[in-house]
Structures are given as C-alpha cells and as structure tokens.
Amino acid sequence: MDLRVSSTRNITNAVMLSLSGVCTILVISVLFFILGYLLFHGISALNWNFFTQLPKPSGETGGGMANAIVGSGKILLLATCIGVPIGFLAGVYLAEYSGKVFAFTIRYVVDLLNGVPSIVIGIVAYALVVRPMKHYSALAGGVALGIMMIPIAVRTTEEFLRAVPNSLREGGVALGATRAKTIFTIVVPAAISGLVSGMMLNLARVAGETAPLLFTALGNMFWSRGWLQPIATLPVMIYNDAIAPEEDLHRQAWAAGFVLLFLVLAINVTARMIIARGPAGSRR
Amino acid sequence: MATSQNQLAKSAAAPVAETAGMQKTQPTPKLHSQSLNFFYGSFQALHGITLDIATHKITAFIGPSGCGKSTFLRTMNRMNETVRNTRVEGEILLDAVNIHDMDVTYVRRRVGMVFQKSNPFPKSIFDNVAYGLRVNGIHKHSVIDAAVERSLRHAALWEEVKDKLKKPASALSGGQQQRLCIARALAVEPEVLLLDEPCSALDPIATLKIEELLFQIKDITTIVIVTHNMQQAARLADYTGFFLLGKLIEFDETRTIFQNPSKKETEDYVTGRFG
Numbered sequence: 001m002d003l004r005v006s007s008t009r010n011i012t013n014a015v016m017l018s019l020s021g022v023c024t025i026l027v028i029s030v031l032f033f034i035l036g037y038l039l040f041h042g043i044s045a046l047n048w049n050f051f052t053q054l055p056k057p058s059g060e061t062g063g064g065m066a067n068a069i070v071g072s073g074k075i076l077l078l079a080t081c082i083g084v085p086i087g088f089l090a091g092v093y094l095a096e097y098s099g100k101v102f103a104f105t106i107r108y109v110v111d112l113l114n115g116v117p118s119i120v121i122g123i124v125a126y127a128l129v130v131r132p133m134k135h136y137s138a139l140a141g142g143v144a145l146g147i148m149m150i151p152i153a154v155r156t157t158e159e160f161l162r163a164v165p166n167s168l169r170e171g172g173v174a175l176g177a178t179r180a181k182t183i184f185t186i187v188v189p190a191a192i193s194g195l196v197s198g199m200m201l202n203l204a205r206v207a208g209e210t211a212p213l214l215f216t217a218l219g220n221m222f223w224s225r226g227w228l229q230p231i232a233t234l235p236v237m238i239y240n241d242a243i244a245p246e247e248d249l250h251r252q253a254w255a256a257g258f259v260l261l262f263l264v265l266a267i268n269v270t271a272r273m274i275i276a277r278g279p280a281g282s283r284r
Numbered sequence: 285m286a287t288s289q290n291q292l293a294k295s296a297a298a299p300v301a302e303t304a305g306m307q308k309t310q311p312t313p314k315l316h317s318q319s320l321n322f323f324y325g326s327f328q329a330l331h332g333i334t335l336d337i338a339t340h341k342i343t344a345f346i347g348p349s350g351c352g353k354s355t356f357l358r359t360m361n362r363m364n365e366t367v368r369n370t371r372v373e374g375e376i377l378l379d380a381v382n383i384h385d386m387d388v389t390y391v392r393r394r395v396g397m398v399f400q401k402s403n404p405f406p407k408s409i410f411d412n413v414a415y416g417l418r419v420n421g422i423h424k425h426s427v428i429d430a431a432v433e434r435s436l437r438h439a440a441l442w443e444e445v446k447d448k449l450k451k452p453a454s455a456l457s458g459g460q461q462q463r464l465c466i467a468r469a470l471a472v473e474p475e476v477l478l479l480d481e482p483c484s485a486l487d488p489i490a491t492l493k494i495e496e497l498l499f500q501i502k503d504i505t506t507i508v509i510v511t512h513n514m515q516q517a518a519r520l521a522d523y524t525g526f527f528l529l530g531k532l533i534e535f536d537e538t539r540t541i542f543q544n545p546s547k548k549e550t551e552d553y554v555t556g557r558f559g
Contacts, residue, residue, distance in 0.1 A: 099368075167403035171465070173366060175416035175472060176393030185419070190406045 035261075042258025045251035050259075055221050055237075061248045065256055067223050068232040071138070072260075074224075075217060075233055076207055078142025079149055084199050086146075087153020094154065095161035096183050107155075114151035121147050122212030130216060138224060138231040141217030145206045152205065156198030160191040197271035204267040208260060210235035234260045313377075314339040314476055314506045315360060315395075320374035322355055322364065329355045331531045332374070337476070342498060342507040344521035344538070346514055347553070351527040353510045354400075357478050360508065361395040362388050378476070393420060396474030396505075400481040402461035404453035404468075409445050412453045412464055416472040431471050438504070439467035440497040459490025463497065470501065477501070479509040483516065495520055514554060518542050526550045 049064045056063030090110075094103050125144035130136055164187045172182030188195070217231050219240060224231035234256050241253035313336035322330035330352045337343050337360075345353040358364045360376055362383060375382045383391045393416075405412050413432045422428060432449070436442040441463040445456070453464055462482055469477055479498075483491040498507055498520060511517050517524050518538060525535040526549070534541060534550045545551045552558050 165403070167399060167401055168405060170363065170366065170397075170399060171403040171405065171468075172415075172419075173389075174361065174363060174392055174397040174399075175419060175468065176389045177415075177419035178389055181419050185415075186405050 038254070038258055038261060041251070041254035042261075045255040046258060050252070050255050054223070055232075055252070057221070058244070058246065063252070065232070065234065065237055065252065065259075067220065068234045068237040068256065069259070071217070071220070071224060071231040072207070072233045072235075074138055074227070074231065075141045075145060075213070076203060078138065078227070079145035079206060080199070080203060082143060082146025083149025083202070084153050087150040088157050088195070088199075090150075091154045091157025092161065092183060092188075095158045096179070096187070107158075110151045110154045114155075117211075118148060118209050119211040122214065122216055125212060125216045133228070135228075136216060136218035136230040137228045138217055139227045141213045141231065141233065142227075144212035144216045145209060148206050148209065148212065149202050152202040153199060156202065157195060160194035160198065161187060163194070164190045193274050193277065197274040200267050200271035200274070204264045204271070207264050207267070208235055210239050214239070312339060313337055314379065315508075316377040316380070317356075317360070318375045318377070320356070320359060320372070320376065322352075322359055322373075323371040324367070325369050329530050330359070333532050335525060335532060335535050337506060337508055338523060339506050340502055341522040342502060342509065342520050343523045343525070344517035345508070345510045345525045345527055346512075346517050347527035347533075348558075349512070352530040353525075353527040354480050355530075356527070357480055357508060357510050358397075360476070360478055361392050361397050363392075363397060393472050394474055395476040395478060396469035396472065397478045398462070398465050398469050398480065398482050400484055402458065402465050402485070404456070404461050404464055407453060408450050409453050409456070409464060410449040413467050413471050416468060420472060432467075435467040435471040436464075438470050438497065438501050439463045440493055440500075441467055457490075459486050459493060462486060462490070462494065466494070466497065470505070474505055476506045476508065479507065481510055481512060484512060491516070514542075526553060528553070 049062060050066075051064060051069065052066050053062070053064035054067055055065060090106070094106055098106065122144050124147065125140050129140035129143050133140075161183075168186050168190060169179075169182055172186045173179060177185070213233055213236050217233055217236065219236045220230045220232040238253045238256045238260070241249040241256070244250075315337035317333050317335050317337075320330055320333040321328060333356055345357065347353050355364065359372055360383075364370050364372065365388065372384075375384065377383070378386075378391070378394060383395075405415060407415070410432055413435050414428050417428050417431055422431075433442060433446075436445060441460060444460060445451075445464075448455075453461065456464060462485075466477075466479075466482070483494055486494070495516065498509070501507070509517075509520065521538045523535065524538040524541040526533045526541060526545075526547075528549055534545055534547045536546075540546075541550060542554050545554060
C-alpha cells in the first residue's frame with residue numbers, strides 16, 4: 001500500500017464533493033431568485049382590483065384580470081374533462097388488458113406524444129377546432145390543453161393500477177364479479193389517492209402553458225360568455241402585458257405571474273398531501 | 285336461479301347416472317375431474333387428474349411445493365384462466381355439467397375461493413362481505429344485512445366485528461382478515477368452497493379457529509382445501525389426495541392415506557421421509 005495513492009484519492013474526493021455541493025447551491029439559488037423576484041414584483045403589483053376588475057384599455061392605469069382568472073379556470077376544466085377520461089381509460093386498458101407487445105407500442109407512442117412541443121399541439125387544435133368553426137374559442141384552448149394532458153394521464157393511471165396487488169383482482173373475480181366490475185369497484189378505488197393526485201399534478205403542469213393557447217383561445221379583454229368565444233387566460237395575459245410598452249401593464253403581468261405560480265404551487269402541495277395520506281386501507 | 289340450476293341438472297341427467305355408475309364410493313360427486321391436464325406454456329403442470337369431490341365433505345390435497353395441488357384447485361373455479369398463456373385439457377363437472385360450458389362468473393359464484401394470503405378489499409368490513417352479493421345484482425338492504433351477519437357468524441367473526449362493521453377491513457388482524465375472506469366467500473352461498481393454504485400465514489390459534497369453522501360449515505358447503513400441513517389434513521379432511529410432480533398419486537379416505545397408504549410415495553411423504 002502506497003500512502004501517496006490514498007492521499008490523491010482523498011483530494012479527488014474532496015474536490016468532487018465541493019463541486020457537486022456548489023452546483024446544488026447554484027440550482028437552489030436559481031429557483032429562489034426566480035421565486036423571490038416574482039414575489040417582489042408580484043406582491044407589490046397585486047391588489048383587490050386585480051381579482052375583481054376587467055383589464056383597462058391601453059393608456060389607462062389600474063384594472064385587473066378577473067376575466068383571465070375565470071378564463072384559465074374554464075379552460076383547465078375543459079382540458080380535464082377531455083384529457084383525464086381519455087387518458088384514464090387508456091391507462092386502464094394498458095394496465096389491465098393489453099398484451100406485452102401492444103402495451104409496449106402504446107407506451108412508446110404515448111411517450112412520444114408527451115415529447116411533442118406544446119406549440120405543435122396548439123397547431124393541431126387550431127386545425128381541428130378553430131379552422132372548421134372559423135373563430136377562436138375556449139373550446140379550442142381546452143382541446144389543446146386536454147390533448148397535452150393525455151400522455152401523463154395514461155402513464156399515471158397505468159403505474160398506479162399496476163401497483164395494486166394482483167390478489168385483489170383474484171379476490172374480485174373469485175366472487176363472480178366480471179373483470180371490468182373488479183377493476184372499477186376494487187382496483188381503481190385501491191389506487192384512487194394516487195390517481196387523483198397524479199391528475200392534479202398533470203393539471204398543474206398544463207396550467208402555465210401559453211404557446212398552444214395563443215392561437216386557440218386567443219385572449220379577450222372582456223368577459224367571455226359560454227365556450228365558443230375567444231377567452232382570456234392568465235398565461236396569455238402575462239405574455240401580452242409583458243411585451244406591451246406601458247409600465248402599468250408590466251406590473252399587471254408580474255401580478256398575474258405571481259397568482260399563476262401560487263395556483264400551481266397550491267395544486268402541487270394538495271396533490272402531494274393526498275399521495276402521502278392515501279385512503280384508509282389501500283396500502284398494505 | 286334455483287330453477288335454472290335444476291334445468292341444467294336435468295338436461296345433464298344422463299351423465300350423472302354414468303359417472304355415478306363408474307364411481308363406487310361416491311354416488312353423487314359434487315365435482316368430478318376427468319383426465320385433467322394443465323399447461324403453463326409448454327410446461328405440463330397436471331397429468332391426467334381424475335377424482336371425485338364428495339358433497340358436504342372436506343377434501344384435502346397434500347404434497348410438496350410445486351406438485352400441482354394449488355394449480356388443480358384453481359382449475360376447479362377456472363381461476364387459472366386469469367393467468368396468461370395457460371391451457372387446460374379434460375373436463376371438470378359441477379353437478380355433472382362441464383364448468384367450461386358455463387358462464388365463468390356463474391362458475392365462480394357457485395365455486396368460491398379463499399386464497400393463501402388474505403386479500404381483504406380496501407373497503408369496510410361490511411362492504412367486503414357484501415361485495416359478492418352486490419356484484420351478483422342483490423341490492424336490497426334487508427337481504428344484504430342478513431347475509432352479512434349470517435356469513436360473519438359462519439366464519440366465527442361476528443362477535444369480534446359486530447360493533448365495527450364500518451371500520452376498514454385492513455384494521456383487522458391477520459387471522460381475522462382470513463376469516464373475513466371466508467365470510468366474504470360464504471356470502472354468495474357457494475356450493476363448493478376452495479381454500480388454497482388458508483392458514484399458511486397464521487399462528488396456531490388463528491389456524492385452530494379456521495379449522496373449527498370449516499368443520500361447522502361442512503353442512504352448508506362442500507370444502508376442498510390445499511395444505512402443506514399434514515396434521516391439518518389429518519385433523520380436518522374426510523378424503524385426502526396426495527400429489528407429486530403434477531400427478532395424483534393416491535386419493536382415498538384420510539385415515540387410509542395416513543395409516544395404510546397403498547403407494548410407497550404416499551407412505552414416504554406422510555411418514556416424513558421426504559418433502
């Protein structure tokens with residue numbers, strides 16, 4: 001044993017340790033810088049009017065984004081109604097019915113869909129909904145975000161259903177239940193906390209999407225009635241206000257950014273709490 | 285449901301007489317397995333199993349691990365069909381009707397099953413027992429309430445859980461969970477109850493409770509039990525079958541199997557010389 005060899009190894013060890021430590025601090029500080037900057041600008045720009053009033057016409061100060069907050073809510077609701085059922089049922093099929101080769105193919109396709117840039121999904125929604133109807137609409141925006149939710153919905157469902165022990169499925173069919181009955185009355189309830197929180201994380205992920213909404217939901221300075229008119233959303237509002245020349249609109253954009261971040265964070269935390277708790281008796 | 289069963293039995297009256305004539309010991313077997321082969325892919329797990337399961341008796345299958353006794357048990361309610369890439373040859377007659385000609389959910393309602401590891405559903409104690417009734421289309425509260433209490437009493441669990449029926453089943457102990465699974469199976473009034481090593485994960489006291497309740501429910505159902513525990517087979521069973529390497533080596537009254545077996549393999553196994 002040569003003592004010098006082991007001292008070089010100690011030095012390498014120390015260098016690598018401090019290098020990875022520095023990088024970790026860098027990562028955390030970037031995150032905190034963004035959060036802090038948004039907090040600083042956002043809170044100062046935030047007031048009650050932001051939640052209750054419509055945007056003021058260009059040149060006037062004040063106003064709010066009440067229509068965009070409601071609009072984002074409506075579009076996310078639509079997206080959930082489209083993306084979750086399709087993704088969930090496809091996930092059930094993948095986990096419970098499909099053969100190995102078919103499942104592999106579908107999984108691969110779903111992963112590819114997950115990697116499609118959001119702007120491309122926007123074009124698809126534009127071609128599918130906006131062009132035939134000849135106008136921008138909340139529906140088109142909902143379809144775009146709904147499509148974006150499908151891949152994660154499929155994979156979440158598949159993974160949580162696969163984690164349910166097979167003995168529960170056998171117990172169900174042994175009592176004379178059909179396979180479908182067993183899946184929907186035993187297997188899915190056993191995985192429900194994971195499924196709900198997975199879908200919430202999925203929703204939080206698309207809540208900040210801007211690109212696919214630019215030419216589907218478009219935006220609106222006023223209230224949008226129903227589902228077939230152009231509609232304001234927080235991300236698009238941020239985009240429009242941030243590139244506008246007026247200083248007051250920049251402040252509005254910061255406030256909107258802060259609200260959006262807070263909403264996404266709230267959904268995230270709730271989802272993680274549901275995962276951590278789980279329904280009584282589901283984990284054994 | 286009763287009338288349709290009668291019709292099925294009538295339409296198959298001829299085979300009843302035939303099988304009855306062939307089998308001297310059991311004039312009316314509840315289940316009859318005829319030349320049953322079973323394959324996992326290309327591996328043959330069962331070789332030509334032929335035997336009768338007597339009505340309102342306890343039949344035990346013993347044998348070393350991997351001998352096919354559980355596989356055979358799982359062919360009797362077509363549970364093996366849930367495993368991919370498997371194949372069955374030969375027939376199993378339930379009241380002289382081939383179970384492969386019946387609707388699979390109907391077979392499993394008439395032939396219930398309790399598994400090695402207790403598998404209570406993530407529901408309340410009450411909902412666990414009521415599950416089988418509900419999926420079979422019974423929703424009347426009075427009927428379900430009565431069936432749940434009756435089943436829990438049969439499973440010797442009623443006194444322990446009657447005040448906490450709404451509690452999750454997972455809160456019960458291991459032995460209680462297994463008795464809950466028995467109650468759940470009994471709730472749909474199966475004609476045959478298959479038990480796959482039901483006590484292998486339980487302590488001696490919990491095991492004793494289950495053996496006692498099995499004795500009690502002989503009157504209402506026909507019991508087939510797979511066990512690793514030879515004493516358990518000797519204590520419980522009216523008939524015992526010894527399996528080895530996918531073949532039924534010997535099948536006879538339990539006393540004969542344990543005291544005067546006709547095959548050398550059986551004697552070696554029951555005297556503890558191997559296995």
